[in-house]
Amino acid sequence: MSHKLPVIVADGQLRAYQHGVNVLVQTDFGLTVSYDLLYHTRVSVPGSYYGRMCGLCGNYKGQQDDKFLLPDGRVAPDSASFGSAWQVQIPEASCTDKCAGNSCPVCKKERKDVFKEHNYCGLLTAPDGPFAACHGTVSPTVYFNNCLDDVCLGNGDAQVLCQSIHSYVTACQEATVTIQPWRSASFCPLTCPANSHYEICADLCITTCTGDIMDCPETCAEGCQCDEGFFFDGQDCVTLESCGCFERGRYYKVPPHLNPYTSQELG
Known part of the structure; x- marks a missing residue:
């Protein structure tokens, strides 16, 4: 059964509501999930969970070298194997692997270089761009690399590009950094409903x-x-x-x- 936002359930322990173009799901113990309903999800937990996490979001230990651990503690050979290992079986739902190992599509460097330009993913890292004030707080490197991979494999699809950039915008705004306007009538316009x-x-x-x-x-x-x-x-x-x-x-x-x-x- 679907419901219009906002929603408050479990005696206030769980609530969901619209926040900009994203939907926020919050619990009374500090877990927050931000989802744009299409492309990007951010999961935040309070500091009391430091070192007590596992799964796709890592172990929350401040160490990048253990972020691809499998449930049994071994290091995953690749990102596809890592993602598959943490699948959860849900009744009436299925999740099928699209590729594994060497069968996963790879974008050639020459083609990636095209999308490093300022009118593509390069906007994220431009020192004089709309997100420059955020670079020192939220590193754009991961978002930039993800943008290159996704846009390249998507053959330059505009929606993929805009959603990739929006992912970084969300991270910056959640870090309370003020960013400059970046959308325009010709670049990633956002269509709003009446009124x-x-x-x-x-x-x-x-x-x-x-x-x-x-x-x-x-x-x-x-x-x-x-x-x-x-x-x-x-x-x-x-x-x-x-x-x-x-x-x-x-x-x-x-x-x-x-x-x-x-x-x-x-x-």
Whole structure:
């Protein structure tokens, strides 16, 4: 069963809500998962979990040399084997390996060089670019290399490029670093729904139909901001009169046939 955001379950122990273009899932013990619903996921845990983690995100020991450990403690021969080893069987769901070892596609260096330019992945590392202020706080190296691999294997696909850059934007904003505008009408434009507009620091958590029920994050997040006088209902920006209700941790939209404003428009 699907529900509109925000959602609060388990007596407040788990909550999910929109934060810019990402969705945040938070627990009462400090775990936060940020997901853009397409490409990139960030998982954060409090310092009390230092040295007590394992899996795809590493062991949280501050050591890069043990990040590819298999469940039995051995070092994985490659990233594909590492990912496969940590699969979890879920009823009615399947995860199929696309490649393994030498069968995985590799992008040639000559082709990668094309995507190192400023109008591609090079924007991430440009010393005079919109993310320069973040370089000293969040290293762009991993994001740059991932961008090169993904965009190269995607034959320069614009969506892959934009999502790769957005991944670094999210990391910088979560680190409370102010970045400069980087999207334009011709480069990675973000299409916003009616009654909203793009902002590099959008705030959907406060301007929601549910009111002040969430502990909104202090960090910034780019996304679509509702225009003045409109409120986010988990999907669109609507007038206050068109907002639904929030009951038992879940938000319910007003059915179209009961919404006087929608009915008037349809009539």
